[in-house]
Amino acid sequence: MTLGKSIRKAVFPVAGLGTRFLPATKAMPKEMLPVVDQPAIQYVVEEAVKAGLTDLLMITGRNKRSLEDHFDREPALERALELKGDTGRLDAVQHASGLGPIQYVRQGEPKGLGHAVLCARQHVGDEPFAVLLGDDLIDERDELLTTMMDVQARTGGSVIALIEVDPSQIGAYGCADITAIDGEDFVRVNSLVEKPSVAEAPSNLAVIGRYVLHPAVFDVLEGTEPGRGGEIQLTDGLQTLAAAEEGPGVYGVVFKGRRYDTGDKLSYLKAVITIASERPEFGEDLKSWMKGFLN
Numbered sequence: 001m002t003l004g005k006s007i008r009k010a011v012f013p014v015a016g017l018g019t020r021f022l023p024a025t026k027a028m029p030k031e032m033l034p035v036v037d038q039p040a041i042q043y044v045v046e047e048a049v050k051a052g053l054t055d056l057l058m059i060t061g062r063n064k065r066s067l068e069d070h071f072d073r074e075p076a077l078e079r080a081l082e083l084k085g086d087t088g089r090l091d092a093v094q095h096a097s098g099l100g101p102i103q104y105v106r107q108g109e110p111k112g113l114g115h116a117v118l119c120a121r122q123h124v125g126d127e128p129f130a131v132l133l134g135d136d137l138i139d140e141r142d143e144l145l146t147t148m149m150d151v152q153a154r155t156g157g158s159v160i161a162l163i164e165v166d167p168s169q170i171g172a173y174g175c176a177d178i179t180a181i182d183g184e185d186f187v188r189v190n191s192l193v194e195k196p197s198v199a200e201a202p203s204n205l206a207v208i209g210r211y212v213l214h215p216a217v218f219d220v221l222e223g224t225e226p227g228r229g230g231e232i233q234l235t236d237g238l239q240t241l242a243a244a245e246e247g248p249g250v251y252g253v254v255f256k257g258r259r260y261d262t263g264d265k266l267s268y269l270k271a272v273i274t275i276a277s278e279r280p281e282f283g284e285d286l287k288s289w290m291k292g293f294l295n
Contacts, residue, residue, distance in 0.1 A: 007149050007212065008055045009129040010048040013116035014041065015061035015107040020264050029064050031134040033268065036276045039070060040262050042096055043137045049099050051145040053130060056102045057123050059116045061109075068104060073097045112231025117213070118221045126215045128152055131234075133209025135263035137271060142257030144210055151186045152212040157248035158241055160189065161210035161255050171195050173206035174235040178252055189242045189250040194228045194235040205252070207235065208259065214248040217241060 018030030025033075031041035048056065060067060074093065081090040107119050117131060130145060138144050148159045162176055174194050178187040191202065211234070220237045227233040242250040260271035273290075277283045 007128050007130060007152065008053060009124055009127060010053040010056050011117065011120045011124070011129055011131045012041070012044065012048075012056070012058045012134065013107075013113055013131065014058050014064060014067060014134055015110055015116055017061075017110060021268075027063060029067055032066050032070065033262070035137065035260075035262065035272055036279065038092075038096070040137065041067065041134045042070070042099075044132050044134050045071070045099050045102070047138055047140070047145060048130065048132055050140070051130075051149065054100060056100055057120055058102060058104050059107050059119050060104050061107050068102075071097055071099065071102050110231075112226070112229070112233055114221045114224055114232035114234040114237050117234055117237075118218060118232070121218045124215060124218075128212060128214055131209075131211040131213060135261060136209035137260040137262060137275075138210070138255075139258035139260070142255075144253065144255050144257065145212075148210060148212045148253050151251055151253060152214075155186075155249065155251050156214070158214045158217060158238060158250045159186070159212040160192075160238065160250065160252050161208045162187075162205040162252045163208055163255050163259065165204055165206045167198060167201065167204045170201040170204055170206060171197060173208075174233075175201045175203060176205045176207060176252055177202035178205060185253075187252045187254065189238075189252050191242055192235050192239040192250075194233050205254065208255070210255075211238075214241070216248055 014029065014031045016030065018025035021030050021033065032039040035043065045056065058067060078090060078093060081093065103123065105119050105123065107116050144161060148161060152159045165173065172195065174192055175196050176189050177191045178189055180187055192207070193200065193202065217237055220240045221232065224232050224237045224240070227236045238250055241247060260274060261267040262271050277287050
């Protein structure tokens with residue numbers, strides 16, 4: 001196995017329209033929807049920073065200005081909190097703006113996840129890089145991104161995160177056909193298909209929103225035609241890399257930890273309740289209230 005370059009860069013595709021959450025997302029990015037007391041995207045940025053990624057890029061679109069504002073300094077607000085002696089909220093506000101310098105590139109129009117990743121090409125260059133989607137929150141107590149980065153360094157290829165789902169649900173995901181590797185805790189990806197029917201799915205292993213990619217993906221995405229939904233699918237680009245007889249290949253890490261899906265209304269509500277119920281300041285009160293409510 002070839003040794004990959006160290007990874008410094010993280011890409012966050014946040015240009016989507018968020019139509020599943022209309023009308024709430026008519027004027028507010030879905031990534032800014034609160035999960036308890038901070039926006040969903042902040043959890044994802046914190047995950048990248050915790051993994052040691054220091055060069056952060058968001059692929060944005062129209063009506064995404066609040067994303068930039070959230071991670072920017074707000075001197076007037078900070079001063080007001082300081083004068084009130086509200087150090088707890090002041091620390092929280094400064095934490096968000098101190099996660100690191102974040103750069104922004106406009107996608108122009110939402111042509112799919114593959115196109116969003118392609119928009120990062122000039123910034124990323126010829127380095128391996130991570131892609132983190134805001135719909136998936138990974139519990140901070142679980143290791144996923146650092147494991148994927150280690151696999152990328154060991155293999156020199158691209159690495160995707162996989163979870164086992166009920167076979168009846170596989171049509172909502174990209175799906176992987178894999179081969180186990182003796183003595184390793186990661187797998188080789190033979191092929192990928194975007195949102196297959198249950199009958200066509202090669203497994204119940206679903207692709208979730210964490211990727212550590214070899215820069216060869218950019219050349220592939222340049223030549224990838226629009227696929228499902230008329231969009232350039234990242235899954236299709238990775239399928240090309242996986243099927244190539246030569247090249248860096250594609251590998252998978254099967255994640256068995258805690259993941260919170262915020263991609264649709266019901267999953268979002270479940271994520272908020274689950275995370276809130278574990279908060280030390282009010283989690284027990286919330287669980288007690290929920291028991292009474294259900295009764």
